[in-house]
Amino acid sequence: MNENYELTAKAKIIEWRLDWCQFAREALGVSLDAEQEAILRSVQMNPRTSVASGTARGKDFVAAVAAMCFLYLTPKWNEKGELIANTKVALTAPTERQVKNICVPEIARLFNRAKSRGIDLPGKMTAFDIRTEHEEWFLTAFRADPHRHEAWSGFHAVNTMFVVTEASGILDDTFTAIEGNLQGNSRILIVFNPNTPIGYAARSQKGERWSKFRLNSLTAPNVVHRQSIIPGQVDYEWVKDKVVNWCSVIQASDYNETLDDFEFEGNWYRPEDNFRKKVLGKFPKVSEDNLIPEVWIELAQKRWVAYHQAYGQEGYYTDVLRLGVDVAGMGRDSTVFCYRYGNIVQQFTQTNSGGVADHMQVAGRIASILALDNHALSMIDTIGEGAGVYARIVELGYKSRAFSCKYSEAAKNEKGESLTDLTGQYTFANMRAYLFWAIRDWLNPKNGQEAMLPPGFGLTEEATEIKWRFQSNGAIIIEPKEEIKKRLGRSTDAFDALANTFYPVKMSRRVKNLGNLF
Known part of the structure; x- marks a missing residue:
């Protein structure tokens, strides 16, 4: 091989490694639309990418392109030509038919298209694989069998990628097995039609770990x-x-x-x-038993961003600070603080305890906030670990501005009257149900509360997993925390901290309506 040709080829590979979209155009010969290119760049840079899509919007095509980019642009060799950073790519779908008719044909077309353009990609295309001369460098496709999690155990490599198509049809247990392989330079790309608002794929569109995309058929170039x-x-x-x-x-x-x-x-x-x-490319309307629709969270976050663009990152708060605190219990590492001023949640923060009870440290932080702001109020979850924190705050002289939130207590005000929703129609089984519903009333756009929430902190994922129902006496009750944790995989700490801020305490000032900003 000509030396100049080798140098040119090496330079081109360096270019492609820096820009996967360029590799897709020049080597694979494909034309991606702007949204598909954004997805490919996300896969290049981010460990987790989730794509919810309308019909025939090119989600499987861009997934195949991403898989080919990862396969050929991540392995590395030393000066002797020895493979020193291996790469393994796995494509999967819920059924054998989907693997055979969706995953493999897209890969084969890209592989053969590159060859027709004079780009001789290493490896041989077989029925379900691209196999190279190196045993530790390959792409393979197979059905995600829910009963054979050991199939995922062989995918440890320096560079590892998992591409899951029709992801909403795959059980959470399978994703748990895949997650166990996400080490080193790893990627997971899941693409799906949003047929159901529950499950791993649906949560990926809410979770903060994910780079999220939605392909809308209304904005497709052909349309x-x-x-x-x-x-x-x-x-x-x-x-x-x-x-x-x-x-x-x-x-x-x-x-x-x-x-x-x-x-x-x-x-x-x-x-x-x-x-x-x-x-x-959106989920169906939230079921009647879901407490908070995702779109309400999105609207509150948009208001928060617009408000802080208008007033600066420090904001302008005219209401009393209500500090909601969810204290870490056994097996949890973080205590969550929610700072709410009227209709604006300024921020969520958390303190890490490393699994060791740090009641005095948490109490000290609350006391310092109350000391700096003579009008601030603190609402502390006192079921379990929070009881000691509350007791210490009272000892420090803040009894008039510290409130014990017991979720199990009756939903009644200081006069012993039953607490109701904004309409006065609904009553509640306990204080937890009242506080959770208070967030629902606050976020509901038709109530005109102009609620504002900071983006992030996992609140969307938590809020949209909570379900409610009517008891036989007509009172509203929220499902047990353990049931939510089974679906979510963790406790609703941020949501609980926010709920605490709605503990019924009479307020002296209100925030002016900020609707003109939006």
């Missing part, structure tokens, strides 16, 4: 330009038909962002669940 820009992607006529058959025409004055109303060709529409899932 926007009303012609075939990217062959194989969803087309204009299909989307137009679904707008007519899966949406209701509404007046512009009836527009409601929380219902995902949208404009199309000069008319306003309200989507049914089929349209949400198949076109918008």
